[in-house]
Every structure is written in structure tokens, then in C-alpha cells.
Amino acid sequence: MLLAFSTWSExxxxxxxxxxxxxxxxxxEQHGPTGLLGTDWLCPEIIAHAxxxxxxxxxxxxxxxxxxxxxxGFAGTISLRPSTFQAAICDWSRSLARHGFRxxxxxxGHGGNIASIEAAFSEFYADASFAGSSSQVLLKLRNWWDxxxxxxxxxxxxxxxxxxxxxxxxxxxxxxxxxxSIKAVSYAPRIAPVGPIHDAAxxxxxxxxxxxxxxxxxxxxxxxxxxxxxxxxxxxxxxxxFENERSGPRGARD
Numbered sequence: 739m740l741l742a743f744s745t746w747s748e749x750x751x752x753x754x755x756x757x758x759x760x761x762x763x764x765x766x767e768q769h770g771p772t773g774l775l776g777t778d779w780l781c782p783e784i785i786a787h788a789x790x791x792x793x794x795x796x797x798x799x800x801x802x803x804x805x806x807x808x809x810x811g812f813a814g815t816i817s818l819r820p821s822t823f824q825a826a827i828c829d830w831s832r833s834l835a836r837h838g839f840r841x842x843x844x845x846x847g848h849g850g851n852i853a854s855i856e857a858a859f860s861e862f863y864a865d866a867s868f869a870g871s872s873s874q875v876l877l878k879l880r881n882w883w884d885x886x887x888x889x890x891x892x893x894x895x896x897x898x899x900x901x902x903x904x905x906x907x908x909x910x911x912x913x914x915x916x917x918x919s920i921k922a923v924s925y926a927p928r929i930a931p932v933g934p935i936h937d938a939a940x941x942x943x944x945x946x947x948x949x950x951x952x953x954x955x956x957x958x959x960x961x962x963x964x965x966x967x968x969x970x971x972x973x974x975x976x977x978x979x980f981e982n983e984r985s986g987p988r989g990a991r992d
Contacts, residue, residue: 764847765804768812770904778848811942827858901952914962
């Protein structure tokens with residue numbers, strides 16, 4: 739079920755039986771010569787929407803702009819400052835909590851978001867801590883590639899050339915979902931270099947075509963479909979465990 743395509747009364751009815759919601763979160767940033775700018779929000783959205791179809795997951799609108807300042811040297815990248823990003827996450831979370839959601843599951847698709855999402859979680863929990871109360875809302879961050887079994891599958895598919903950015907696994911997922919958007923070039927070198935990541939100018943000078951350690955040419959829609967299927971099943975299992983996770987004083991459930 740998709741929140742954006744539901745009415746308020748339908749969501750109110752859902753809340754009587756489940757207070758868990760998935761928030762796909764990613765980034766709009768360059769992904770090398772062939773990767774879509776939306777790759778990092780498309781991947782978690784594709785997986786979350788598949789879980790909504792295959793199971794009973796409720797999925798929020800995708801948080802599609804993240805912390806990507808280091809990619810601003812490439813045309814089309816849109817980034818929030820870390821402080822802006824964190825404030826927006828807190829407001830999304832407070833809004834959902836206001837309606838009665840108690841398990842907010844952020845399915846992330848961008849490694850550069852991780853530190854800021856975790857900082858936002860601390861900011862959210864601080865509201866209860868300073869008030870001397872116990873938050874009945876649990877926040878969870880899971881990178882789609884860290885869903886149980888998914889990383890092992892990607893490693894088996896791409897033992898060489900997976901890399902760190904514009905990876906064949908994420909490109910394959912977008913290819914499976916959007917075959918009309920598949921693009922191809924001749925990569926030189928075939929596997930991109932690796933190195934540290936700092937500001938946008940430094941990134942562009944180190945990684946001229948935007949890739950980091952990867953060979954996106956290994957991606958195929960067929961491999962992407964296998965990754966989506968594995969991630970969808972794992973996400974549904976993870977959501978079930980999260981829904982039953984205890985919170986509050988002495989582990990009391992709300």
C-alpha cells in the first residue's frame with residue numbers, strides 16, 4: 739500500500755492494525771556515464787514498492803534528495819546541507835508519529851546519507867530524553883544492500899568491479915525496473931579508481947567520469963531482477979521483526 743495513493747481515512751484504518759511504515763530515502767546525484775541521477779532513491783523505492791505489492795508493507799513517499807555535496811561537480815546533482823537534511827528527517831518523523839506511526843523504517847540507498855540519518859535519529863530521540871519521557875517511536879535505518887542475503891548475492895554476481903559508487907548492483911536494479919532507460923558506453927578504465935572523498939572539486943578531479951572503483955558495464959536487467967526479488971523478501975522479514983520490536987520503559991509496547 740502506498741501512502742501517497744491512499745486517502746486519510748484509509749491510512750487511519752491501517753493504523754488500527756499496524757503502526758509500521760517504510761520510508762525509501764536516497765539522493766539525486768550523478769552515477770557515472772550510464773547511471774541514472776535518481777539511482778540512489780530509485781533502488782530503495784523499487785524494493786519498497788515491490789514489498790508493498792508482495793506483502794502488506796505501507797510505503798511513504800520517497801525522500802529523494804539527500805546529502806550529496808561531494809557530487810555537485812557533476813551536472814544534475816541536487817544536495818541538501820547535512821543540517822537541512824537532518825531537520826527534514828526529523829519533521830517527517832514527527833509528522834508520522836503525530837498520526838500514530840510507531841515504527842519508522844528508513845530504507846536507504848545512498849552511503850553519503852548514513853551519518854546524517856543517524857544524527858537525525860539522535861535529534862529525534864532527544865525530544866523525549868530532555869522531556870524526561872520515553873519515546874514510543876522507534877526509528878530504523880537499513881541500507882538496501884545490507885538487507886540479509888543481498889550483499890552476499892551482489893558479491894557473488896560481481897566478485898570483481900563492484901566498487902563503491904555507480905556499482906553494477908544498483909545500476910542493474912534500475913535497469914530491471916526501467917529497461918527503456920538503459921544506457922551503454924565504453925568505460926576507460928574498465929574498473930574505476932578508488933580513493934578518498936572530500937568536497938565536490940576534489941571528487942571531480944579524482945574520479946573524472948563519476949565512478950568509484952566500479953564497472954557498471956557488468957549490470958544486466960536479469961541480475962537486477964534477482965537482486966530486487968532477494969531484497970524484497972528480506973525487507974518483508976525485516977519489517978516483521980521490526981514491528982514486533984519492543985520500546986518504552988521495561989520494554990513495554992505501546
